[in-house]
Amino acid sequence: MIDESLGDYEETTENIRGSSEVDEKLAEDFGEMDPQLFVALSSRWRKENGSLAFGIEKRQLRNKTGLTLMELETLLEEFGKKVKRIGLELISYVDNNQEWYCLRSIFVVPNELSLDEQAVLGTIIFLIEKKTDRRRREETPITSTELIERLVKRGYYSEYTLTKILRILDNSGYVRRGGNKIRYGSRTKIEISSERRKEIAERTEGMLL
């Protein structure tokens, strides 16, 4: 029993030494690390294909900092604990087979979408959730014709306005459009969890008479 707890103690001190060495090395190279990480994780970029990328890619973070996988994960875990105090959480997501990190609010706070953009997103969520087979994990895309059927033919928006809103949602990463198909963008998946998407679908059912 005593041996075991001693072993644990030694391991912990080793870990602390390891991470403090890492901190020193990073501070030497980049100055104070936390602000740098905050800037990188809360930045947004436009990719070459026009879609929005948010946060920073793991590979780039490793390349630049020169940390091992383990060290990087420890660094981010520590950083995650710190940002939690100000109501943020560190999220990792996979885009195009690459792992990315970004910061998300723990709470529901005002978002940057307008009323109409939120309404169209809500309708898309409703249509996709309705169409998706619950037994399968991957969601089924909807066609823009289905959306037009709901929103244009029933007199909510003109086709021009709807197209404009869809373009904004696409540009800001909420939906992905390919040909006639509309899918969730990675931002929708990050910002609205799958349970909440189902809730939205349930609550909005029948609202668009």
Added chain:
Amino acid sequence: MSGAYLEIETKRHRQLDSRVYHSLTKMQRTRDAKVALEGTTEKDRLRMISWEVKVRLQPIIFTAGDSTIEMDIFNLHEPGSDVRIIEGTSQELLIEDNILDGNGIAIIDDLPLRKLTKDQKAKLKREIIEKFGEKVFTKEDFDSKLTSLYADLISLMVREKQIIIVKQQNNRFKLISVEHEDEIDFENLESQSLVITPRMVQLQNATIRRRSKKQ
């Protein structure tokens, strides 16, 4: 609970029963929603949907505006392939084009404008004519051989009337320099635009299309 329920013994009966109850509640809910929505305008209903989204959305946090810290601190461009302003040979131009090929992220605002001298332009134009002149391509073929720089220059050369792109049958076309323009039957040509897609860049070129003989 009805006495009939006690008679239901098999699993299948229970499943059927629960499905009926499920669809009944669903029907009831839809009917309630419809009753509740009576007298609402389209705007009201959109507002309700947007509210459902709004109260469930945990946004990703962005810092807006320019930062005091250099944004490329984590080397978002691949190491070793920094964007350089071109002053040297055309070899360098090709190296720079290559960084636009990958799936990596380029901050387009940060790419410097290319400035070519007259000599460099002339040299590249000669290269284009050597590479593409008097040859027949399909559009896909042509697109895959184009870099954005070539596309820019071809566009320029068409505007300056140094080359003519003639569309032929079977969706093939030919790039002809003006010195060989006597090969073209101008009486049977019509003007049209053709979109060429060099990898990621889309450009519009003024081209001349041969009217089909049937017309």
